[in-house]
Every structure is written in structure tokens, then in C-alpha cells.
Amino acid sequence: MANTPCKVVVIEHLTLDGVYQAPARADEDTRNNFKHGGWSMAGADPQMQQIIGKSMAGGWSLLAGRTTYEDLFEGWQVRQPSHPMTQALTDVQKFVASQNPNYKHSWKNSILLEGEATEAVAKLKKEHDKTLIVFGSGLLVHSLMQHGLVDEMILMIHPVVLGEGFRFFDQGTPFTRLKLQDKIITGTGVILANYQCITG
Template identity: 45%
Template sequence: MGTISAFESVTLDGVMQGPGRPDEDTRGGFRHGGWGVGHADEVTGRFAGSGMARTRALLFGHRTYDDLLRHWTSVAGPNPFTEALLNQRKYVATRDGGARLAYPNSIPLAGEATETVARLKTEIDGVITVIGSGELVRALHRAGLVDEYVLLIHPIVLGSGTRLFGDGDGDGDGGGDGGGGRADLVLEESVTSTTGVVVARYQVK
């Protein structure tokens, strides 16, 4: 039986939208893209690397898959992140039954995400890591399918943008749906980076 681990960069006020670059996700008029730049260090790199080492497969929403793979395959020069993304088995939740995926080792999960991912968990032994993919994570959270959250909590407050768990009735500035019901979490491990990022791994009770 597989376990779903959601790996997310968030601000102190829970915003997950566009951490990597200004044009990453401007939906809803979001103007703070790239807020995570400059906060990575050896501490966060080691934590991320250990997480990837125990990952059996990656899981994405269709939009995040296209954006992330397009970006990292266009970066000049070799880097380990691109190689890991391309070589790892990737599942892509999509509502498009005819979806064609542009990158190797990619498998579409066409249909209702909560149903296709629930089936996937029965087919894979080990950790299935979701990167970003906020809409997908919120849907899986509501369905009780997320087993673990790995959060890189940045010392930043933005005040607007799509939040990881939504705003109850909706995500406000960032679009999307609400985050769903309560989940009780158990802190399994945490570390603080040299740039003030708190990296915490929580198990869902």
C-alpha cells in the first residue's frame, strides 16, 4: 500500500502560489511570484534529497507537471533536479482522457483524481510524493488520502495568494477551491535552515 506525501513550499500565512519565479503562477492577479528565491541552502537541499531518495513515484496535477518539467528541462547546464524529475516515474492527475504527456516516464491518471489516486495507492508500495499541485492536494486532503505533509515554511507573510489549505469557502486572490476539513497532524521531524526556513514533516493521524 502506498502513502501520499505532499511536499510544499509555503509562507507563514500559508500561501503556496508561485514560489519559484515571477511568472510561475499569476492567476488571480498574483504579483508576488518568486517569493521563495534565495531561501534554499544545504539544509533544505539535504532534506529534499532524503525525501526524493525514499520516493517511489511522483504525482502531479496536470498544470504543475507541464510547468515544472518545462522549466527544469529548459535550464541551461546539468543539474541533479532535472535528472531526478526525468528519471522518476511520474503520474499526472488529469480530467482529459486524451491527455498526451510530453516527458518520459509519465503516466496519465485520467478521471476523478480522488478515485484514480486511491487506486494508485493500492498499486504502489512506498512513498508517492506530490510536488506543488495545490488543487490536487486540496482534493486529496478532503478525501483523506494524504498521509504526510512535508512543509518548507518560509519566514514571509504575503497577505494574498492561493493558500495550501484554502480559506474555507475559497482561495480568494489565487482562485481554486477551499481546503476541506480538519486533519490532526503529528510532527515526525523538523529542521531549521540557515535562511530561517522551517522544514517540518508531519504524519496525518
């Protein structure tokens, strides 16, 4: 058992108007007919990759909602099987939250969280010995925030306004104080802000 609770660190690409939907690929969210898929140009900014890499130093595991888990599998394992990031994601322990208790995961080193997600994550935080990294997974993150289970947020705020799309901090997001721990402005104008979440 871990000596101290592990951290939950949320990493999100956001537009200036707060949209987090489908940042990576043009066809990332065809289910909702979203026409701005791939807006982040994430792979074009090496500083963003360095920041994400730094946050994973010292050991980490992936925590993801089912949709994001499947998007990551499609974007990396299916489309880029020889990429170093694919190997990293394949090798790492992955915890998947799904409302379907019979969901069958497709990636090795994956575990389906049992029962209600927030209760399962609260238990993981006490017992797991690595930082839990969350990419995307907006619905899961909102639930975790409602229960004070998010410790840090790394928000990558891009200089683009979409005017539509799913907003990360939508109506119903709980009141949360964020303490800025670090910030970087990349050469492409992306603001990378690392926040500590303060509860209570």
C-alpha cells in the first residue's frame, strides 16, 4: 500500500473560449458532427510535449473515461503503432471508467474500474503508488471535481476561439480554487498553466 495518497493530475487542451472537444484529430469526434477536430495542432509544439513528459516523470498511470480511452487507442495503437508515445501508453497501467460493467477493454495493461467511478478513484488514490494522469475525459473529470479528487490541472490554453463545442468548465462545474504553480508561454502562443486544486 502506498505511504501517501497518489495525485490525480488532469491535462487538458483548451481554446480561449474553454472548448476541450476533439483537439487532436480531424475525425476525433465524428459522433457529434464536430467540424473543428484537430484544432490544437498539439504535435507541432515541442514545448507542450516537454511539459507533458515532465508531468509523467517519476512514474505514472493513466486514468481515463471510456471515450477518451478508445480515442487514445485509435490515435496511437491503431494509427501510429511504432511511435514512442504508443509504446509508452501501451506499457503504462491504464484504469478505465465506464458505466458499462461488462465493457471489454482492447489495450493491454488495462483495468476496468469496478463500481461508481469516484468511489473507485478515491480508493485508488489511497492504494496506488503512481500519479494518475487524466487526458481529456471531461465527464469523468467533472465527477472527480465534484468529490474533491483532482489535485492538479495542467491547462494548455491555445490562442484560438471556436465559438462552439463542449466546454470544459461548463454549467454544473463545482466551485474550485486554483493556485498557479507554474506557467510557460510557448513559441506558438500556447499558455501552459499548472494549477494546484484547493478544496474546502
